[in-house]
Amino acid sequence: MSPLLSVRNLRVDFPTRSGMFEAVRGVGFDLGRERLGVVGESGSGKTMAGRAILGLVRPPGKVTAERMELGGESILNLPESRMRRLRGSRISMVMQDPKFSLNPVMTVGRQIMEGYRLHTGESRAAARDKALEMLRAVQIRDPERVFDAYPHEVSGGMGQRIMIAMMLAPDPEILIADEPTSALDVSVRNEVLRILDRLVGARGMGLIFISHDLNLVAQFCDRVLIMYAGRVVEELPARDLHAARHPYTQGLLNSLPRLDRPVERLAVLRRQQGWRDAPPEGAA
Template sequence: MSPLLSVRNLRVSFPTRSGMFEAVRGVSFDLGRERLGVVGESGSGKSMTGRAILGLVRPPGRVEAERMELGGESILNLPEARMRRLRGSRISMVMQDPKFSLNPVMTVGRQIMEGYRLHTGKSRAAARDKALEMLAAVQIRDPERVFHAYPHEVSGGMGQRIMIAMMLAPDPEILIADEPTSALDVSVRNEVLRIMDRLVGARGMGLIFISHDLNLVAQFCDRVLIMYAGRVVEELPARDLHAAKHPYTQGLLNSLPRLDRPVERLAVLQRQEGWRDALPAETP
Protein backbone atom coordinates (compact mmCIF):
# COMPACT_ATOMS: atom_id res chain seq x y z
CA MET A 1 0.00 0.00 0.00
CA SER A 2 1.34 3.43 -0.86
CA PRO A 3 1.96 5.70 2.11
CA LEU A 4 -0.33 8.62 3.01
CA LEU A 5 2.64 10.88 3.30
CA SER A 6 6.13 10.44 1.96
CA VAL A 7 9.01 12.71 2.96
CA ARG A 8 12.56 12.42 1.61
CA ASN A 9 15.51 14.49 2.69
CA LEU A 10 13.53 17.35 4.20
CA ARG A 11 15.55 20.43 5.07
CA VAL A 12 14.37 23.57 6.82
CA SER A 13 16.79 26.47 7.15
CA PHE A 14 16.74 30.03 8.40
CA PRO A 15 19.17 32.81 7.58
CA THR A 16 20.98 34.21 10.63
CA ARG A 17 23.74 36.78 11.04
CA SER A 18 26.27 33.95 11.09
CA GLY A 19 24.98 32.15 7.98
CA MET A 20 22.19 29.68 7.35
CA PHE A 21 20.91 27.79 10.36
CA GLU A 22 19.54 24.37 9.50
CA ALA A 23 16.73 23.41 11.89
CA VAL A 24 15.89 20.22 9.99
CA ARG A 25 18.75 18.47 8.17
CA GLY A 26 17.60 15.69 5.89
CA VAL A 27 14.62 13.98 7.48
CA SER A 28 13.00 11.08 5.59
CA PHE A 29 10.01 8.96 6.52
CA ASP A 30 6.80 7.45 5.20
CA LEU A 31 3.54 7.64 7.10
CA GLY A 32 0.86 5.00 6.66
CA ARG A 33 -2.34 4.50 8.60
CA GLU A 34 -0.46 4.39 11.86
CA ARG A 35 0.62 6.39 14.87
CA LEU A 36 4.09 7.71 14.25
CA GLY A 37 5.86 9.28 17.23
CA VAL A 38 8.52 11.95 16.72
CA VAL A 39 10.54 12.56 19.88
CA GLY A 40 13.47 14.75 20.76
CA GLU A 41 14.49 17.59 23.01
CA SER A 42 13.81 21.25 22.40
CA GLY A 43 15.60 22.41 19.30
CA SER A 44 15.81 18.93 17.78
CA GLY A 45 13.65 20.01 14.84
CA LYS A 46 10.62 17.86 15.64
CA SER A 47 8.08 20.71 15.61
CA MET A 48 9.72 22.31 12.59
CA THR A 49 9.26 19.03 10.69
CA GLY A 50 5.52 19.16 11.43
CA ARG A 51 5.29 22.80 10.44
CA ALA A 52 7.17 22.19 7.20
CA ILE A 53 4.70 19.47 6.18
CA LEU A 54 1.82 21.87 6.72
CA GLY A 55 3.57 24.66 4.82
CA LEU A 56 3.72 26.80 7.94
CA VAL A 57 7.37 27.82 7.68
CA ARG A 58 7.30 31.51 6.82
CA PRO A 59 9.94 33.29 4.76
CA PRO A 60 12.82 33.91 5.22
CA GLY A 61 12.69 30.31 6.44
CA ARG A 62 13.31 27.86 3.58
CA VAL A 63 11.91 24.36 3.07
CA GLU A 64 13.62 21.98 0.67
CA ALA A 65 13.12 18.27 0.05
CA GLU A 66 13.72 15.63 -2.58
CA ARG A 67 10.14 14.62 -2.09
CA MET A 68 7.19 15.62 0.03
CA GLU A 69 4.06 13.89 -1.23
CA LEU A 70 0.57 13.59 0.13
CA GLY A 71 -1.17 10.61 -1.48
CA GLY A 72 1.33 10.64 -4.34
CA GLU A 73 0.92 14.36 -5.01
CA SER A 74 3.69 16.84 -4.26
CA ILE A 75 2.90 19.36 -1.54
CA LEU A 76 6.37 20.89 -1.39
CA ASN A 77 6.23 24.69 -1.45
CA LEU A 78 2.73 24.85 -2.89
CA PRO A 79 1.25 28.30 -3.44
CA GLU A 80 -0.44 29.50 -0.26
CA ALA A 81 -3.95 29.33 -1.77
CA ARG A 82 -3.58 25.65 -2.67
CA MET A 83 -1.92 24.83 0.64
CA ARG A 84 -4.80 26.46 2.50
CA ARG A 85 -7.21 24.08 0.81
CA LEU A 86 -5.19 21.08 1.93
CA ARG A 87 -4.62 22.33 5.43
CA GLY A 88 -7.52 21.34 7.62
CA SER A 89 -9.27 19.21 5.04
CA ARG A 90 -6.52 16.65 4.35
CA ILE A 91 -3.88 17.38 6.98
CA SER A 92 -4.74 18.90 10.34
CA MET A 93 -2.73 19.98 13.32
CA VAL A 94 -3.39 20.11 17.04
CA MET A 95 -0.93 22.27 18.94
CA GLN A 96 0.23 22.28 22.52
CA ASP A 97 -1.87 24.94 24.15
CA PRO A 98 -5.57 25.36 23.30
CA LYS A 99 -5.46 28.79 24.96
CA PHE A 100 -3.43 30.07 22.02
CA SER A 101 -4.98 28.10 19.18
CA LEU A 102 -8.66 28.87 19.81
CA ASN A 103 -10.10 32.24 18.85
CA PRO A 104 -10.94 33.94 22.16
CA VAL A 105 -13.78 36.11 20.82
CA MET A 106 -15.74 33.45 18.95
CA THR A 107 -17.89 30.72 20.49
CA VAL A 108 -16.61 27.18 20.30
CA GLY A 109 -19.47 26.09 18.07
CA ARG A 110 -18.95 28.85 15.53
CA GLN A 111 -15.24 28.03 15.31
CA ILE A 112 -15.89 24.37 14.58
CA MET A 113 -18.58 25.27 12.04
CA GLU A 114 -16.36 27.81 10.29
CA GLY A 115 -13.58 25.33 9.61
CA TYR A 116 -15.98 22.62 8.58
CA ARG A 117 -17.95 24.80 6.16
CA LEU A 118 -14.79 26.22 4.64
CA HIS A 119 -13.54 22.78 3.71
CA THR A 120 -16.78 20.99 2.83
CA GLY A 121 -19.05 23.79 1.64
CA LYS A 122 -21.93 22.30 3.62
CA SER A 123 -24.91 24.31 4.89
CA ARG A 124 -25.05 26.02 8.26
CA ALA A 125 -27.51 23.47 9.57
CA ALA A 126 -25.32 20.55 8.50
CA ALA A 127 -22.26 22.23 10.02
CA ARG A 128 -24.11 22.76 13.27
CA ASP A 129 -25.10 19.10 13.45
CA LYS A 130 -21.54 18.10 12.64
CA ALA A 131 -20.12 20.39 15.36
CA LEU A 132 -22.45 18.91 17.98
CA GLU A 133 -21.66 15.41 16.79
CA MET A 134 -17.91 16.06 17.03
CA LEU A 135 -18.22 17.57 20.51
CA ALA A 136 -20.05 14.44 21.58
CA ALA A 137 -17.39 12.31 19.90
CA VAL A 138 -14.67 13.88 22.07
CA GLN A 139 -16.69 12.92 25.16
CA ILE A 140 -18.01 16.34 26.05
CA ARG A 141 -20.99 15.61 28.24
CA ASP A 142 -23.09 18.65 27.37
CA PRO A 143 -22.26 19.49 23.72
CA GLU A 144 -25.07 22.05 23.46
CA ARG A 145 -23.68 24.12 26.36
CA VAL A 146 -20.06 23.92 25.16
CA PHE A 147 -21.18 24.82 21.63
CA HIS A 148 -22.28 28.23 22.94
CA ALA A 149 -19.33 28.71 25.30
CA TYR A 150 -16.31 30.94 24.70
CA PRO A 151 -12.81 29.42 24.99
CA HIS A 152 -12.07 31.15 28.34
CA GLU A 153 -15.08 29.41 29.85
CA VAL A 154 -13.66 25.93 29.35
CA SER A 155 -10.76 24.12 31.05
CA GLY A 156 -7.47 23.21 29.37
CA GLY A 157 -8.44 19.58 28.90
CA MET A 158 -11.80 20.54 27.43
CA GLY A 159 -10.07 23.12 25.20
CA GLN A 160 -7.80 20.43 23.81
CA ARG A 161 -10.77 18.16 23.18
CA ILE A 162 -12.46 21.02 21.34
CA MET A 163 -9.34 21.44 19.20
CA ILE A 164 -9.42 17.74 18.35
CA ALA A 165 -13.13 17.97 17.51
CA MET A 166 -12.48 20.95 15.25
CA MET A 167 -9.52 19.37 13.50
CA LEU A 168 -11.24 16.06 12.87
CA ALA A 169 -14.57 17.50 11.67
CA PRO A 170 -13.55 17.79 7.99
CA ASP A 171 -12.27 14.17 8.09
CA PRO A 172 -8.57 14.71 7.32
CA GLU A 173 -6.32 11.82 6.33
CA ILE A 174 -3.47 12.94 8.55
CA LEU A 175 -3.42 14.55 11.98
CA ILE A 176 -0.23 16.18 13.23
CA ALA A 177 -0.38 16.56 17.00
CA ASP A 178 2.41 18.73 18.39
CA GLU A 179 2.74 18.09 22.14
CA PRO A 180 -1.05 17.83 22.39
CA THR A 181 -1.08 16.85 26.06
CA SER A 182 1.99 18.59 27.50
CA ALA A 183 -0.04 21.43 29.01
CA LEU A 184 -2.51 19.04 30.67
CA ASP A 185 -2.65 17.29 34.03
CA VAL A 186 -2.00 13.56 33.95
CA SER A 187 -5.58 12.42 34.54
CA VAL A 188 -6.88 14.74 31.81
CA ARG A 189 -3.94 13.79 29.60
CA ASN A 190 -4.95 10.15 29.55
CA GLU A 191 -8.56 11.07 28.67
CA VAL A 192 -7.45 13.20 25.73
CA LEU A 193 -5.12 10.45 24.53
CA ARG A 194 -7.92 7.92 24.79
CA ILE A 195 -10.15 10.10 22.62
CA MET A 196 -7.41 10.63 20.05
CA ASP A 197 -6.61 6.91 20.12
CA ARG A 198 -10.22 5.94 19.37
CA LEU A 199 -10.91 8.56 16.70
CA VAL A 200 -7.67 7.99 14.83
CA GLY A 201 -8.15 4.22 14.99
CA ALA A 202 -11.79 4.29 13.91
CA ARG A 203 -11.13 6.58 10.94
CA GLY A 204 -7.97 4.84 9.77
CA MET A 205 -6.04 8.11 9.87
CA GLY A 206 -2.31 8.63 9.96
CA LEU A 207 -1.12 10.35 13.10
CA ILE A 208 2.16 12.16 13.63
CA PHE A 209 2.57 12.55 17.36
CA ILE A 210 5.31 15.03 18.25
CA SER A 211 6.44 14.87 21.87
CA HIS A 212 9.37 15.22 24.23
CA ASP A 213 7.95 12.46 26.43
CA LEU A 214 9.62 9.17 25.48
CA ASN A 215 7.58 6.96 27.75
CA LEU A 216 4.32 8.39 26.53
CA VAL A 217 5.31 7.91 22.91
CA ALA A 218 6.41 4.33 23.64
CA GLN A 219 2.98 3.62 25.09
CA PHE A 220 0.87 5.51 22.58
CA CYS A 221 2.50 5.08 19.16
CA ASP A 222 3.27 2.25 16.75
CA ARG A 223 6.60 3.53 15.49
CA VAL A 224 9.02 6.17 16.75
CA LEU A 225 11.53 8.50 15.13
CA ILE A 226 14.11 9.94 17.51
CA MET A 227 15.44 13.32 16.42
CA TYR A 228 18.65 15.03 17.43
CA ALA A 229 19.97 18.31 16.02
CA GLY A 230 17.63 18.25 13.03
CA ARG A 231 18.19 14.63 12.05
CA VAL A 232 16.54 11.31 12.70
CA VAL A 233 19.15 9.37 14.68
CA GLU A 234 17.07 6.27 15.26
CA GLU A 235 13.82 4.72 14.08
CA LEU A 236 12.20 1.76 15.80
CA PRO A 237 8.90 0.13 16.73
CA ALA A 238 7.47 1.92 19.78
CA ARG A 239 7.33 -1.22 21.88
CA ASP A 240 11.08 -1.67 21.40
CA LEU A 241 11.94 1.87 22.47
CA HIS A 242 13.41 0.66 25.74
CA ALA A 243 15.81 -1.52 23.75
CA ALA A 244 17.01 1.49 21.74
CA LYS A 245 20.53 1.22 20.34
CA HIS A 246 21.55 4.81 19.73
CA PRO A 247 23.45 6.28 22.69
CA TYR A 248 21.34 9.45 22.51
CA THR A 249 18.07 7.54 22.86
CA GLN A 250 19.55 5.43 25.64
CA GLY A 251 20.88 8.56 27.34
CA LEU A 252 17.48 10.22 27.24
CA LEU A 253 15.78 7.15 28.68
CA ASN A 254 18.34 6.83 31.45
CA SER A 255 18.13 10.48 32.46
CA LEU A 256 14.45 10.10 33.37
CA PRO A 257 13.63 9.44 37.02
CA ARG A 258 11.30 6.44 37.26
CA LEU A 259 8.86 5.40 39.95
CA ASP A 260 9.68 1.73 39.51
CA ARG A 261 13.44 2.13 39.52
CA PRO A 262 15.01 4.15 42.35
CA VAL A 263 18.54 5.42 41.69
CA GLU A 264 20.99 7.34 43.84
CA ARG A 265 21.92 9.79 41.05
CA LEU A 266 20.35 10.27 37.66
CA ALA A 267 22.45 9.43 34.62
CA VAL A 268 23.53 12.54 32.76
CA LEU A 269 23.57 12.62 28.98
CA GLN A 270 27.07 13.03 27.55
CA ARG A 271 26.50 14.61 24.16
CA GLN A 272 28.86 13.62 21.39
CA GLU A 273 29.71 15.74 18.40
CA GLY A 274 29.33 12.68 16.14
CA TRP A 275 25.59 12.41 16.81
CA ARG A 276 24.95 15.48 14.74
CA ASP A 277 26.15 13.72 11.61
CA ALA A 278 25.31 10.11 12.31
CA LEU A 279 23.02 8.46 9.79
CA PRO A 280 19.91 6.74 11.07
CA ALA A 281 20.64 3.31 12.51
CA GLU A 282 19.61 0.42 10.26
CA THR A 283 16.22 -0.96 11.11
CA PRO A 284 15.39 -4.52 10.12
Protein backbone atom coordinates in the same frame (compact mmCIF):
# COMPACT_ATOMS: atom_id res chain seq x y z
CA MET B 1 0.19 -0.04 -0.40
CA SER B 2 1.56 3.43 -0.87
CA PRO B 3 2.05 5.43 2.33
CA LEU B 4 -0.24 8.33 3.24
CA LEU B 5 2.71 10.61 3.54
CA SER B 6 6.23 10.12 2.29
CA VAL B 7 9.02 12.52 3.16
CA ARG B 8 12.67 12.33 2.07
CA ASN B 9 15.51 14.60 3.07
CA LEU B 10 13.32 17.40 4.41
CA ARG B 11 15.28 20.51 5.31
CA VAL B 12 14.13 23.77 6.91
CA ASP B 13 16.56 26.68 6.94
CA PHE B 14 16.32 30.12 8.45
CA PRO B 15 18.75 32.81 7.39
CA THR B 16 20.12 34.64 10.43
CA ARG B 17 22.69 37.34 10.85
CA SER B 18 25.33 34.74 11.67
CA GLY B 19 24.60 32.56 8.65
CA MET B 20 22.03 29.88 7.90
CA PHE B 21 20.29 28.23 10.83
CA GLU B 22 19.36 24.67 9.91
CA ALA B 23 16.31 23.76 11.97
CA VAL B 24 15.64 20.49 10.16
CA ARG B 25 18.53 18.76 8.40
CA GLY B 26 17.37 15.92 6.23
CA VAL B 27 14.40 14.19 7.84
CA GLY B 28 12.77 11.28 6.04
CA PHE B 29 9.96 8.87 6.90
CA ASP B 30 6.89 7.16 5.55
CA LEU B 31 3.59 7.38 7.35
CA GLY B 32 0.89 4.78 6.93
CA ARG B 33 -2.35 4.34 8.83
CA GLU B 34 -0.46 4.21 12.08
CA ARG B 35 0.61 6.22 15.08
CA LEU B 36 4.08 7.54 14.47
CA GLY B 37 5.82 9.09 17.44
CA VAL B 38 8.44 11.80 16.96
CA VAL B 39 10.58 12.32 20.03
CA GLY B 40 13.38 14.71 20.74
CA GLU B 41 14.49 17.46 23.05
CA SER B 42 13.31 21.01 22.49
CA GLY B 43 15.06 22.54 19.54
CA SER B 44 15.53 19.19 17.84
CA GLY B 45 13.37 20.34 14.94
CA LYS B 46 10.34 18.14 15.51
CA THR B 47 7.80 20.98 15.59
CA MET B 48 9.42 22.67 12.60
CA ALA B 49 9.27 19.42 10.61
CA GLY B 50 5.54 19.18 11.35
CA ARG B 51 4.92 22.77 10.27
CA ALA B 52 6.98 22.27 7.11
CA ILE B 53 4.71 19.40 6.08
CA LEU B 54 1.70 21.69 6.50
CA GLY B 55 3.39 24.41 4.50
CA LEU B 56 3.32 26.72 7.49
CA VAL B 57 6.96 27.80 7.57
CA ARG B 58 6.75 31.54 7.01
CA PRO B 59 9.38 33.41 5.06
CA PRO B 60 12.27 33.94 5.45
CA GLY B 61 12.29 30.27 6.47
CA LYS B 62 12.96 27.94 3.54
CA VAL B 63 11.71 24.39 3.07
CA THR B 64 13.40 21.98 0.70
CA ALA B 65 13.08 18.24 0.28
CA GLU B 66 13.92 15.47 -2.09
CA ARG B 67 10.36 14.28 -1.80
CA MET B 68 7.23 15.26 0.06
CA GLU B 69 4.21 13.32 -1.15
CA LEU B 70 0.69 13.16 0.17
CA GLY B 71 -1.13 10.08 -1.15
CA GLY B 72 1.37 9.81 -3.99
CA GLU B 73 1.12 13.47 -5.06
CA SER B 74 3.92 15.90 -4.44
CA ILE B 75 3.01 18.70 -2.06
CA LEU B 76 6.46 20.24 -2.12
CA ASN B 77 6.40 23.94 -3.03
CA LEU B 78 2.75 23.87 -3.96
CA PRO B 79 1.33 27.34 -4.55
CA GLU B 80 -0.28 28.69 -1.39
CA SER B 81 -3.81 28.50 -2.82
CA ARG B 82 -3.52 24.75 -3.48
CA MET B 83 -1.77 24.11 -0.19
CA ARG B 84 -4.67 25.86 1.52
CA ARG B 85 -7.08 23.35 0.07
CA LEU B 86 -5.08 20.49 1.57
CA ARG B 87 -4.64 22.10 4.95
CA GLY B 88 -7.47 21.26 7.26
CA SER B 89 -9.19 18.95 4.79
CA ARG B 90 -6.41 16.36 4.31
CA ILE B 91 -3.71 17.20 6.84
CA SER B 92 -4.48 18.88 10.09
CA MET B 93 -2.74 19.74 13.32
CA VAL B 94 -3.50 19.92 17.01
CA MET B 95 -1.23 22.23 18.93
CA GLN B 96 0.15 22.32 22.41
CA ASP B 97 -1.92 24.69 24.49
CA PRO B 98 -5.63 25.25 23.83
CA LYS B 99 -5.38 28.44 25.90
CA PHE B 100 -3.46 30.02 23.04
CA SER B 101 -4.49 27.97 20.05
CA LEU B 102 -8.20 28.78 20.22
CA ASN B 103 -9.33 32.24 19.18
CA PRO B 104 -10.40 33.97 22.41
CA VAL B 105 -13.09 36.17 20.87
CA MET B 106 -14.93 33.54 18.83
CA THR B 107 -17.36 31.00 20.21
CA VAL B 108 -16.30 27.37 20.18
CA GLY B 109 -19.10 26.48 17.79
CA ARG B 110 -18.15 29.08 15.24
CA GLN B 111 -14.54 27.97 15.30
CA ILE B 112 -15.49 24.35 14.70
CA MET B 113 -17.96 25.20 11.95
CA GLU B 114 -15.57 27.54 10.18
CA GLY B 115 -13.09 24.96 8.89
CA TYR B 116 -15.78 22.38 8.23
CA ARG B 117 -17.89 24.72 6.12
CA LEU B 118 -14.86 25.95 4.22
CA HIS B 119 -13.89 22.47 3.05
CA THR B 120 -17.31 20.88 2.62
CA GLY B 121 -19.42 23.87 1.60
CA GLU B 122 -22.17 22.66 3.89
CA SER B 123 -25.00 24.89 5.14
CA ARG B 124 -24.93 26.53 8.55
CA ALA B 125 -27.46 24.12 9.95
CA ALA B 126 -25.56 21.06 8.73
CA ALA B 127 -22.31 22.47 10.06
CA ARG B 128 -23.93 23.08 13.42
CA ASP B 129 -25.12 19.48 13.57
CA LYS B 130 -21.65 18.28 12.63
CA ALA B 131 -20.02 20.48 15.27
CA LEU B 132 -22.36 19.16 17.96
CA GLU B 133 -21.70 15.62 16.78
CA MET B 134 -17.96 16.18 16.98
CA LEU B 135 -18.26 17.68 20.46
CA ARG B 136 -20.15 14.58 21.53
CA ALA B 137 -17.48 12.42 19.87
CA VAL B 138 -14.81 14.01 22.06
CA GLN B 139 -17.01 13.25 25.06
CA ILE B 140 -18.20 16.72 25.93
CA ARG B 141 -21.26 16.22 28.03
CA ASP B 142 -23.18 19.36 27.29
CA PRO B 143 -22.37 20.14 23.65
CA GLU B 144 -25.14 22.72 23.22
CA ARG B 145 -23.74 24.85 26.01
CA VAL B 146 -20.11 24.43 24.94
CA PHE B 147 -21.06 25.30 21.39
CA ASP B 148 -22.00 28.82 22.53
CA ALA B 149 -19.15 29.15 25.03
CA TYR B 150 -15.99 31.12 24.53
CA PRO B 151 -12.61 29.38 24.94
CA HIS B 152 -11.89 31.06 28.30
CA GLU B 153 -15.07 29.50 29.66
CA VAL B 154 -13.84 25.92 29.23
CA SER B 155 -11.07 24.04 31.02
CA GLY B 156 -7.74 23.09 29.47
CA GLY B 157 -8.64 19.46 28.93
CA MET B 158 -11.94 20.46 27.41
CA GLY B 159 -10.18 23.03 25.24
CA GLN B 160 -7.88 20.38 23.84
CA ARG B 161 -10.83 18.09 23.15
CA ILE B 162 -12.52 20.98 21.36
CA MET B 163 -9.36 21.47 19.35
CA ILE B 164 -9.39 17.79 18.37
CA ALA B 165 -13.08 18.02 17.43
CA MET B 166 -12.37 21.10 15.33
CA MET B 167 -9.43 19.60 13.49
CA LEU B 168 -11.12 16.26 12.81
CA ALA B 169 -14.44 17.72 11.66
CA PRO B 170 -13.46 17.99 7.96
CA ASP B 171 -12.20 14.35 8.06
CA PRO B 172 -8.48 14.71 7.33
CA GLU B 173 -6.31 11.69 6.53
CA ILE B 174 -3.39 12.81 8.61
CA LEU B 175 -3.28 14.53 11.96
CA ILE B 176 -0.13 16.05 13.36
CA ALA B 177 -0.42 16.29 17.12
CA ASP B 178 2.28 18.63 18.36
CA GLU B 179 2.73 17.97 22.09
CA PRO B 180 -1.05 17.78 22.49
CA THR B 181 -0.93 16.89 26.17
CA SER B 182 2.10 18.82 27.43
CA ALA B 183 0.04 21.77 28.65
CA LEU B 184 -2.60 19.62 30.36
CA ASP B 185 -2.91 18.37 33.89
CA VAL B 186 -1.73 14.81 34.29
CA SER B 187 -5.22 13.82 35.36
CA VAL B 188 -6.83 14.76 32.04
CA ARG B 189 -3.89 13.76 29.85
CA ASN B 190 -4.90 10.14 29.54
CA GLU B 191 -8.49 11.02 28.81
CA VAL B 192 -7.45 13.27 25.93
CA LEU B 193 -5.05 10.64 24.62
CA ARG B 194 -7.72 7.96 24.75
CA ILE B 195 -10.15 10.10 22.80
CA LEU B 196 -7.49 10.99 20.26
CA ASP B 197 -6.52 7.36 19.87
CA ARG B 198 -10.08 6.17 19.45
CA LEU B 199 -11.00 8.79 16.84
CA VAL B 200 -7.80 8.40 14.84
CA GLY B 201 -8.09 4.60 14.95
CA ALA B 202 -11.76 4.55 13.95
CA ARG B 203 -11.13 6.75 10.95
CA GLY B 204 -8.05 4.90 9.80
CA MET B 205 -6.01 8.07 9.91
CA GLY B 206 -2.29 8.52 10.07
CA LEU B 207 -1.13 10.24 13.24
CA ILE B 208 2.16 11.99 13.78
CA PHE B 209 2.54 12.36 17.51
CA ILE B 210 5.21 14.87 18.44
CA SER B 211 6.35 14.72 22.03
CA HIS B 212 9.32 14.91 24.33
CA ASP B 213 7.84 12.31 26.64
CA LEU B 214 9.51 8.98 25.87
CA ASN B 215 7.29 6.85 28.06
CA LEU B 216 4.14 8.35 26.66
CA VAL B 217 5.27 7.73 23.10
CA ALA B 218 6.34 4.18 23.93
CA GLN B 219 2.87 3.41 25.25
CA PHE B 220 0.84 5.30 22.74
CA CYS B 221 2.55 4.92 19.36
CA ASP B 222 3.31 2.12 16.94
CA ARG B 223 6.62 3.42 15.70
CA VAL B 224 9.03 6.06 16.97
CA LEU B 225 11.44 8.45 15.32
CA ILE B 226 14.12 9.87 17.57
CA MET B 227 15.26 13.32 16.46
CA TYR B 228 18.41 15.09 17.46
CA ALA B 229 19.71 18.39 16.13
CA GLY B 230 17.37 18.47 13.17
CA ARG B 231 17.72 14.91 11.97
CA VAL B 232 16.38 11.46 12.71
CA VAL B 233 19.03 9.53 14.64
CA GLU B 234 17.04 6.38 15.20
CA GLU B 235 13.80 4.79 14.09
CA LEU B 236 12.28 1.77 15.78
CA PRO B 237 9.03 0.09 16.80
CA ALA B 238 7.69 1.64 19.98
CA ARG B 239 7.68 -1.62 21.90
CA ASP B 240 11.42 -1.98 21.23
CA LEU B 241 12.19 1.50 22.47
CA HIS B 242 13.93 0.19 25.53
CA ALA B 243 16.27 -1.78 23.32
CA ALA B 244 17.35 1.43 21.51
CA ARG B 245 20.87 1.35 20.14
CA HIS B 246 21.66 4.96 19.49
CA PRO B 247 23.60 6.49 22.40
CA TYR B 248 21.32 9.54 22.40
CA THR B 249 18.19 7.43 22.82
CA GLN B 250 19.90 5.35 25.45
CA GLY B 251 21.00 8.49 27.19
CA LEU B 252 17.46 9.86 27.19
CA LEU B 253 16.09 6.61 28.56
CA ASN B 254 18.74 6.41 31.26
CA SER B 255 17.97 9.90 32.47
CA LEU B 256 14.38 8.89 33.31
CA PRO B 257 13.67 7.66 36.83
CA ARG B 258 12.20 4.14 36.97
CA LEU B 259 10.21 2.67 39.79
CA ASP B 260 11.18 -0.89 39.00
CA ARG B 261 14.88 -0.12 38.88
CA PRO B 262 15.70 2.61 41.39
CA VAL B 263 19.16 4.12 41.17
CA GLU B 264 21.15 6.32 43.52
CA ARG B 265 21.81 9.02 40.94
CA LEU B 266 20.13 9.49 37.61
CA ALA B 267 22.41 9.50 34.61
CA VAL B 268 23.01 12.84 32.92
CA LEU B 269 22.78 12.98 29.17
CA ARG B 270 26.17 13.88 27.67
CA ARG B 271 25.82 15.05 24.12
CA GLN B 272 28.52 14.24 21.65
CA GLN B 273 29.46 16.33 18.68
CA GLY B 274 29.49 13.23 16.48
CA TRP B 275 25.73 12.69 16.85
CA ARG B 276 25.00 15.83 14.87
CA ASP B 277 26.51 14.49 11.68
CA ALA B 278 26.37 10.72 11.92
CA PRO B 279 23.86 9.02 9.63
CA PRO B 280 20.90 7.37 11.36
CA GLU B 281 21.66 4.05 12.97
CA GLY B 282 19.46 1.92 10.74
CA ALA B 283 20.68 3.47 7.49
CA ALA B 284 24.36 2.73 8.06
